[in-house]
Amino acid sequence: xxxxxxxxxxxxxxxxxxEPSVAKEVEELNAAYATYCEKRVKDEGKSRFTERxxxxxxxxxxSIQCLVQPPTTRHAHAHVAPWKxxxxxxxxxxxxxxxxxxxxxxxxxxxxxxxxxxxxxxNDTEEGDADAEAATSSKPKTKGWMxxxxxxxxxxxxxxAVLQNTFEDLQLAYRGIEMPTLVDYLQQEHPVLASDSRDRxxxxxxxxxxxxxxxxxxxxxxxxxxxxxxxxxxxxxxxxEEAAQNKPSAHRGGQIxxxxxxxxxxxxxxHVTCMAWNKANTDLLAAGYGNNVTVDDKQGGTICCWSLxxxxxxxxxxxxxxxxxxxxxxxxxxxxxxxxxGNTDGTLALYDVRVHGNTPALKSAANAGQHxxxxxxVRWVQKGKGRGEGLMTISADGHVxxxxxxxxxxxxxxxxxxxxxxNQNSDNAGILGGGKNSxxxxxxxxxxxxxxxxxxxxRDSIIYIVGTEDGTLHKCSKSQNENYILDYRQHEEPxxxxxxxxxxxxxxxxxxxxxxxxxxxxxxxxxVLRLDSNNQDSVQDISxxxxxxxxxxxxxxxxxxxxxxxxxxxxxKATYEIKGQSINSVLFAAQESPVVVAGDSRGDVTVLKLxxxxxxxxxxxxxxxxQLFNGILQ
Numbered sequence: 001x002x003x004x005x006x007x008x009x010x011x012x013x014x015x016x017x018x019e020p021s022v023a024k025e026v027e028e029l030n031a032a033y034a035t036y037c038e039k040r041v042k043d044e045g046k047s048r049f050t051e052r053x054x055x056x057x058x059x060x061x062x063s064i065q066c067l068v069q070p071p072t073t074r075h076a077h078a079h080v081a082p083w084k085x086x087x088x089x090x091x092x093x094x095x096x097x098x099x100x101x102x103x104x105x106x107x108x109x110x111x112x113x114x115x116x117x118x119x120x121x122x123n124d125t126e127e128g129d130a131d132a133e134a135a136t137s138s139k140p141k142t143k144g145w146m147x148x149x150x151x152x153x154x155x156x157x158x159x160x161a162v163l164q165n166t167f168e169d170l171q172l173a174y175r176g177i178e179m180p181t182l183v184d185y186l187q188q189e190h191p192v193l194a195s196d197s198r199d200r201x202x203x204x205x206x207x208x209x210x211x212x213x214x215x216x217x218x219x220x221x222x223x224x225x226x227x228x229x230x231x232x233x234x235x236x237x238x239x240x241e242e243a244a245q246n247k248p249s250a251h252r253g254g255q256i257x258x259x260x261x262x263x264x265x266x267x268x269x270x271h272v273t274c275m276a277w278n279k280a281n282t283d284l285l286a287a288g289y290g291n292n293v294t295v296d297d298k299q300g301g302t303i304c305c306w307s308l309x310x311x312x313x314x315x316x317x318x319x320x321x322x323x324x325x326x327x328x329x330x331x332x333x334x335x336x337x338x339x340x341x342g343n344t345d346g347t348l349a350l351y352d353v354r355v356h357g358n359t360p361a362l363k364s365a366a367n368a369g370q371h372x373x374x375x376x377x378v379r380w381v382q383k384g385k386g387r388g389e390g391l392m393t394i395s396a397d398g399h400v401x402x403x404x405x406x407x408x409x410x411x412x413x414x415x416x417x418x419x420x421x422x423n424q425n426s427d428n429a430g431i432l433g434g435g436k437n438s439x440x441x442x443x444x445x446x447x448x449x450x451x452x453x454x455x456x457x458x459r460d461s462i463i464y465i466v467g468t469e470d471g472t473l474h475k476c477s478k479s480q481n482e483n484y485i486l487d488y489r490q491h492e493e494p495x496x497x498x499x500x501x502x503x504x505x506x507x508x509x510x511x512x513x514x515x516x517x518x519x520x521x522x523x524x525x526x527x528v529l530r531l532d533s534n535n536q537d538s539v540q541d542i543s544x545x546x547x548x549x550x551x552x553x554x555x556x557x558x559x560x561x562x563x564x565x566x567x568x569x570x571x572x573k574a575t576y577e578i579k580g581q582s583i584n585s586v587l588f589a590a591q592e593s594p595v596v597v598a599g600d601s602r603g604d605v606t607v608l609k610l611x612x613x614x615x616x617x618x619x620x621x622x623x624x625x626x627q628l629f630n631g632i633l634q
Contacts, residue, residue: 160309167311170259173609174308176593176616255611256563256576259595262287262306262605264314270302271582272599276329277590280336283308284315285587285597286353287605288326288341301326303341305353306605318351319358328378334389342375348393350409362409369411373397377453381461394451394466400476416481420449421472421490453498457522458505465508465522467495473510475522488525491516497542503549503625507633511539517554519566528633531569535560541585547592547617549625550632555583561598563610567632573615576608592617 016023164171172179262285270289278284289302300320307315320326320343328342338361339351347370349360364370373396380389381402391403392415400416403409450469457463462478463485471491474484493513500508507528511517515536519529533539537556545551550566551573559578581600589595594615596608620628 163310163312167260170311171308173257174259174589174593174595174607175591256561256574256596257609257611258576259607259609260311261607262304262311262314263603264304266317267302267304267603269299270603271601272584272603272605273301273326274328275585275587275597275599275605276331276339277587278331278336279333282590284353285605286329286331286339287585287599288329289603290325290327290344300324301343303329303339303351311607316353316356318353321358322347327374327376328393330378330380332380332389333382340378340380340391342378342393342395344374346371346373346375346395346397348375348378348391348403348409350405362405364403364409364411369414371395371397371399371401373450376451379454379456381456384461392454392456392464394454396450396452396469398448398450400451400454400464400466402478413478414481415478416466416476418449418451418466418468418474420447420468420470421487452495455498455500455508458500458502463522465498467491467498467510469494471495471512471514473498473520486523486525488520489518489527491518493538496540499542499544501549501629502544502546503622504629507629509542509544509552511542511554513538513540513557515539517542517552517564529566529569531564531566533562534571540583543586543588543596545588545594545615546590547588547594548615549629551615553586553588553596555586555598557582559583559600561586561596561608563596563615565614566629574610574612576606578602578606 014023273290274288276286285306287304303318304314305316324343324345327344330340332338337354341349348364350362352361375393375395378393394400398418402413404412452467454466466474473488475486491512491514495512498510506522515533517531518527537558539554541555543553552564554562559581561576562572563574581602585599587597594610598606
């Protein structure tokens, strides 16, 4: 007789004094169970409660076996000699030539008789074969396997592997990884292999000897490099000891080391105008190039996508189909392969860097209300609430526009038409303001101001700050297209760049041709901090460090890359100079490494490593960085 369990429960002991609420709940459950048992006893024998049992039978299992005869195999071997490989290679070439010759079929040929001008048809087999052989011999012999996509991908991987082995010490320095290089390891463990590796490195230096970043020749330079690294390490240790004894001097002693340069012979007559890091692949850097002023021939701008894995040649090259130059660019965050490019003729274009070719994926049209002046800045902006990204641009025509990608690249709103504000320090303030003695026509023409740069608030995408060619700074809102929310203390010269601090979203930094860089609070018209160029040099670009909240870099017109720390703003911490050139664009590395890339007027992008603990993150979180930044300013 099977045993059937009707109801089971796990009991627990509850202390009524310590847990009165739980004890009350348990008492209610016990009372409910007692009531259920009492009802079941009273209703026994009725149709309400019935007991019924059943037995379930499982099907018996069977095992089926079968016998399979293994397939027949055969062992084959052959001795391969060099002459046999050469014969087979010639045989393959002959087959390729035969396939190409068969494609040329001469079935009939019309020949014009010189005497009477009649047209007669020649079907002679021997003449047709001779013509086919002549046509085949005149055409260049092409080998399809050399253009196979699989082979190109393999060669690309091989090229990257060879270059990363060649620049191993520089790549490790860029990543901030402290470990012995392969050559040093082989020199200790396998001297013969180390000698071969040095020979290969010398061959690579001879092959790419025209580039400055491959200036390593022989064991003597290797020894000099090691001595310099030892001196740098000793300097860092001395600075750390000095910082431990005297805290105010902890920010002193920064150094800059040049790692390599992104350069190409096709960019000799161009200058770098702007740069942008890819949001997903932080090893990919896009650089825009324009024509030098001294160049007479008209050539369009060029976009080069450089990879850290290949410092020798760009991964992708895009040439504009017009004579315009590149003035601004920005990568999308939602679609990392899309690159928004602003041109000097007012055209806004979107390129997919995964696709080979010079044709943009989307492009603004003149009849759709595009800019009429140079687009000096372009930014991708999150619309919020799952609506994706949009584009904002500012141009020399004085308009701030918003663009949408729903139905192609179309302008959705004219956010602001910049108006000129009179400079109280200028002698023409009465004319600009439209005073009593001003000409109405002249006052009307001077009311519009050209836009130079802008940036959207990280906290509120509706708020954005604009900088103009007059040096003015305005706080604007997308909900108001007529008036400014706040006017900041203006620069004396055009504002070239404006960027928010990545750790403290209430502060933004500007740079101008008046030799200064200024730090502003979003709600205060007066600047919080001012950095003056000691060489009376126009500051053309700025960039915040992604690793240290208080560190920033500036690029000047006299070829200087200056590193500043707002904790000690009286003097720059480190300086790197490129003589005879102008620094047009600077960017900190996107990998939170103390690395700066600088684009100059010669068309080179120089990669610089900042040496010193004051430039590194040192394990600090973003919240700690924001607290440190606000504490410095207070």
